[in-house]
Amino acid sequence: MKKTVFVLVLIALLVGTFAVSAQEAQTLTVFAAASLTDAFEEIAPSFEADHPGVEVLFSFGGSSTLATQLAEGAPADVFASANNTQMTVARDAERIAGSPRTFVKNRLVLIVPADNPAGIATLRDLANEGVQLVIAAPDVPVRTYTDTMLQRLAADPAYGEAYRTAVLANVVSEEDNVRQVAAKVALGEADAGIVYISDVTPDISEQVIAIPIPDYLNTIATYPIAVTNDAANPELAQAFVDYVLSDAGQYILVNWNFISVRIPEVPYAVTLPEGNTAFTVDGQVLNPVTLTVADLTSSFSAQTVDVAYLSGTDTVSTSFTGVPLWQIISAAQPNLNADVRNDRLSTFIVVTAADGYQAVIAWGEIDPEFGNQPILVAYAENGAPIAGGSGPIRLVVPGDARGGRYVSGIVNISLRDAPVVGQ
Secondary structure, eight states: OHHHHHHHHHHHHHHHHHHHHHHHOEEEEEEEEGGGHHHHHHHHHHHHHHSTTEEEEEEEEOHHHHHHHHHTTOOOSEEEOSSHHHHHHHHHTTOEEEEEEEEEEEEEEEEEETTOTTOOOSGGGGGSTTOOEEEEOTTSHHHHHHHHHHHHHHHSTTTOHHHHHHHHHTEEEEESSHHHHHHHHHTTSSSEEEEEGGGSOTTTTTTEEEEOOOTTTOOEEEEEEEEETTOSSHHHHHHHHHHHHSHHHHHHHHHTTOEEOOOOOOOSSOOOOSSSSEEEEEESBSSOEEEEHHHHHHHSOOEEEEEEEEETTEEEEEEEEEEEHHHHHHHTOBOOOTTSTTGGGGEEEEEEETTSOEEEEEHHHHOTTTTOOOOEEEEEETTEEOOSTTOSOEEEOTTOSBGGGOOBSEEEEEEEEOOOOOO
16 A cells, blocks of 8 residues: 555656646747847857757748747737848737847858959959849848948949949849859859858858958948737746856857947047057947058049138138048948937047147038038049148048148047947
């Protein structure tokens, strides 16, 4: 009798244990942009280790496809998109709970097969007749970023609209997601493709050559993430989002060539370099650079403007040649906060001369979507190098009636953000 009771108790305990285990076992379904495949597949085991009994299941694909699936009712707990447009599609379909958070950034790169049959060396070669170019389909985020880059190229006198037309005429395939673009190039089925830098993974790194896109023409991709409105376990879904945003999650993403969403503190003081023959671009940027006159003439498109301004009581009428300040700032790749509405309009540019003289330009003055002012970092006046002891580089603000912001001897250009609004 005692043996029978013992067996019954043991069975009851085992059944209870299995019941508890079954209850604790949970599945978290994450819809994620295809470009996140490797990074998220590394994040999953770390997250699962911190949450015993949880299994993370991924559905990777083009963000536009995933957003459409969500809008049609596909079950998911978390959505990680490669741009805000497709996150908005999911939000408009009332599939997103709360406010999405930007969790990582990315940049574009041009890739060609390792044997480079078309002999492509720069972006310019994409317009050569006969080049077989593969890009993503319309509405796929990487295509949207590619189109933005092509718009910049079309607006650049060194390329122009004819260049964009020729490049698009060379498109032989439009893929459903960025990984398909990378795969076609790696397999030699195309002469070139435009992908994210994170897509040049170890699996294909020996099969392709990555050709950097000049920073002032490139576009920074921003990735938002959010919990869905009908997540089976909203707290667990939020925990995954929090892990992706944590230092551990950011480390993994950066290790896969993404750009961290962190915006570091910018020192309040501007540090002046020695001498006045070069200037630095720093502050709230991803790619601080130092540029000389030689860099300006060789790496950027020149622009000439005729100006007239008051200097004291005298009217100065002259002509300057240089590089648009917009291109200079773009080359340093502004590190904006995508979660702040129109964050670019709360940023400003401090231009400092070797003698400490400073002037401020608002971002909105030079942004092509707003003021679009042809403010120049000039290196020539009336066709000759800028002379004088101040230095060879000068800020030129054509719309100003007075010359106070015509900073001579530029040594630093720093992007700064407006003060945080107190709570």
